[in-house]
Amino acid sequence: xxxxxxxxxxxxxxxxxxxxxxxxxxxxxxxxxxxxxxxxxxxxxxxxxxxxxxxxxxxxxxxxxxxxxxxxxxxxxxxxxxxxxxxxxxxxxxxxxxxxxxxxxxxxxxxxxxxxxxxxxxxxxxxxxxxxxxxxxxxxxxxxxxxxxxxxxxxxxxxxxxxxxxxxxxxxxxxxxxxxxxxxxxxxxxxxxxxxxxxxxxxxxxxxxxxxxxxxxxxxxxxxxxxxxxxxxxxxxxxxxxxxxxxxxxxxxxxxxxxxxxxxxxxxxxxxxxxxxxxxxxxxxxxxxxxxxxxxxxxxxxxxxxxxxxxxxxxxxxxxxxxxxxxxxxxxxxxxxxxxxxxxxxxxxxxxxxxxxxxxxxxxxxxxxxxxxxxxxxxxxxxxxxxxxxxxxxxxxxxxxxxxxxxxxxxxxxxxxxxxx
RNA sequence: GUGGGCGUAGCUCAGUCGGUAGAGCUCUGGAUUGUGGCUCCAGCGGUCGCGGGUUCAAAUCCCGUCGCUCACCCCA
Numbered sequence: 001x002x003x004x005x006x007x008x009x010x011x012x013x014x015x016x017x018x019x020x021x022x023x024x025x026x027x028x029x030x031x032x033x034x035x036x037x038x039x040x041x042x043x044x045x046x047x048x049x050x051x052x053x054x055x056x057x058x059x060x061x062x063x064x065x066x067x068x069x070x071x072x073x074x075x076x077x078x079x080x081x082x083x084x085x086x087x088x089x090x091x092x093x094x095x096x097x098x099x100x101x102x103x104x105x106x107x108x109x110x111x112x113x114x115x116x117x118x119x120x121x122x123x124x125x126x127x128x129x130x131x132x133x134x135x136x137x138x139x140x141x142x143x144x145x146x147x148x149x150x151x152x153x154x155x156x157x158x159x160x161x162x163x164x165x166x167x168x169x170x171x172x173x174x175x176x177x178x179x180x181x182x183x184x185x186x187x188x189x190x191x192x193x194x195x196x197x198x199x200x201x202x203x204x205x206x207x208x209x210x211x212x213x214x215x216x217x218x219x220x221x222x223x224x225x226x227x228x229x230x231x232x233x234x235x236x237x238x239x240x241x242x243x244x245x246x247x248x249x250x251x252x253x254x255x256x257x258x259x260x261x262x263x264x265x266x267x268x269x270x271x272x273x274x275x276x277x278x279x280x281x282x283x284x285x286x287x288x289x290x291x292x293x294x295x296x297x298x299x300x301x302x303x304x305x306x307x308x309x310x311x312x313x314x315x316x317x318x319x320x321x322x323x324x325x326x327x328x329x330x331x332x333x334x335x336x337x338x339x340x341x342x343x344x345x346x347x348x349x350x351x352x353x354x355x356x357x358x359x360x361x362x363x364x365x366x367x368x369x370x371x372x373x374x375x376x377x378x379x380x381x382x383x384x385x386x387x388x389x390x391x392x393x394x395x396x397x398x399x400x401x402x403x404x405x406x407x408x409x410x411x412x413x414x415x416x417x418x419x420x421x
Numbered sequence: 422g423u424g425g426g427c428g429u430a431g432c433u434c435a436g437u438c439g440g441u442a443g444a445g446c447u448c449u450g451g452a453u454u455g456u457g458g459c460u461c462c463a464g465c466g467g468u469c470g471c472g473g474g475u476u477c478a479a480a481u482c483c484c485g486u487c488g489c490u491c492a493c494c495c496c497a
Contacts, residue, residue: 004488059495063422081497110497115422117491126497193494209493258496268497279497306497333455364455372457383455397457 008114008122010308018324019311020125024107026153027127034146036103036129041085043109047075053084053289055260057200064112078111081259082128083286083302084293090132091295101133107307119277119309130302135287137234139301140265141241147269147281147303148247155315156271159280161248163267164224164255165235169288171228172263176202178221186216206254222253231264238265257282261289265301271313280313281305326356327414329371329397333364333383341382344392344407351411372397378414 005011012020028038051061066078079085086104089095095102107127114120129147131139144161151159166172179202187195191210198205206217227235242249249267257266266284274280283303290298328348332341338361345355356374358367364381371379381393381402394413395402405413 007488064495112496114495115493116489117493120496124497128497197494204495276492277496282497304497309497329457331456365453365457366450368455368457370457379457381456385455393456395456400457402456 006122008116010121010123016311018322019314019316020307022316022319022322023154023307023310023314024127026150027105027107030146030150030153031105031129034103034142035101036105036131036146039086039089039104039106041079041082041089041106041108043111044076044078045085045088047077049084049088049293050077050080053087053259053261053293054081058258058260060112060258064114066111066113080112081110082106082108082126082304083130083259083261083289086128086130086132086302087290087293087295087300090298091290091293096133096296096298098133101131101139103129103131105129117277118275119306119312121308125307126304127307128302128304129283130300132290132298132300134301135234135285135299137237137241137265140238140285141245141247143283143301143303144242144249144267145245145247147305151269154310155318156313158273159269159271159313160250161267161269162252162255163238163242163249163265164252165227165231165238166257166263166266166284167223167227167231168263171226171231172223175221175223175226178226179203179205182220183216186219189213189216203254203256207256217254224251224253234264257284261286261292263287267303269305271309273313274309277309279306280309323354325375325377326354327377327418328353328355329374329376329379330355330357331364331367331371331379331381332357332361333367333381336384336387337382340387344380344382344410348411348414353411353414377418380410 031037047065047067050065054061056062060080065080068076070076086106090102105128107125109123109125111123113122116122129143131143144163148161167175180198183190183194183198183202183205187198190198190205190213191208194205194208194210194213203223205213206220208214208217224232224235239249239251252268255266255268262284264285264287267282268279269281270278271280272278281303282305283301285299285301287299290296290300330341330345332338341357345357348355356371356376358370360366364383368379376397379395379397381395386392389404391404391406392410393402394405394410394417396417403413
């Protein structure tokens, strides 16, 4: 039996990889402007890191982690998200240096054992950003505006920034109990799903897709009306700073995050063009996580965005300036040209050109076909005549025009003609 | 974990009432001795997901199974 890739994982093939590289290059270009530097983290960690940070009772920890014992008997987990590892590294390497804020981003694969569907894989890639060391709403808004600038640079449209406040460790549990009590009053009107989950996850009832539940939800209390004074003040500052940056957003009072460690600001960026899994990015403030992982009190703000989902949204068709195909395809005719062809390819590559060729030394026709298929901008033809005259035929594949060119002028000629077209 | 849809050539798909497979694209070669794309011609390519059953006969009907996909759930 032929071995297939594991369910829920995907190969990124050479025809597509340029999209990923492009997105990553934009991240590498924009994030440092805001002071973020890359950190590379292991993809597996001590299982306890995730159960302690994400929350024992979350779906991720309860049923979605790839957990196994290594040969030494230790429980290892393929990371289901990146923030826990960043915090672990922050604490482990004693990176705290108050009052300065440490800003980092990471790019890499995450693993969750879920049923695959549109926009959801078992191995998927995220870009994550974490700003560690300040409770200031300026940090929240700077990170969110950086994100929106990143999306703008990538040409995304039809995306929506939604924000909410989850309050503090004090006011949130209070609100939860209030909400549960209110839900119980209309329990008979809710869908079976909500009846089953409201005890465990009452916030979910607020954005249930069933119409009946939506009607009930309208009358339920909202977290932002039950914030403690400090959280309310924080949230209002976030909003006015977003306004002052002219960043469009809306408040979604039913926005919830799936990980336990979030407090105060929570946000999501969604797109209508993604299918049911419509969030391209989610994040928020997590002021107590570092302490919970035995570090110093360090309020933080961060987000993670889904690269597969982002790749599907970026309008790559409109991008003209990205090089995807070779500059030159070298066509060699006859045994005599073997060495010269090899040398010319080598020299052009040393000068930075993308050079492709045929290795079968087939007929001119078949080599030209390959040149055409490679989508090279030029073909360079060298046969016995050219070796003798010292001038090679440089053919522009799109226009069909060809010129004779001495070997020492090839590089400048190719560069010149490329710039013209 | 629960539902729906789908598995036929490398890709996209047709295949009638059951009679052991077809198109387009791709690919290879030729028409054009050293010039690609367009056109024309020829050729390569399939255990019809897999296993069982019914039948003289199964891509087609039945049962099972695996895979893909979409949705619920959940989330990036």
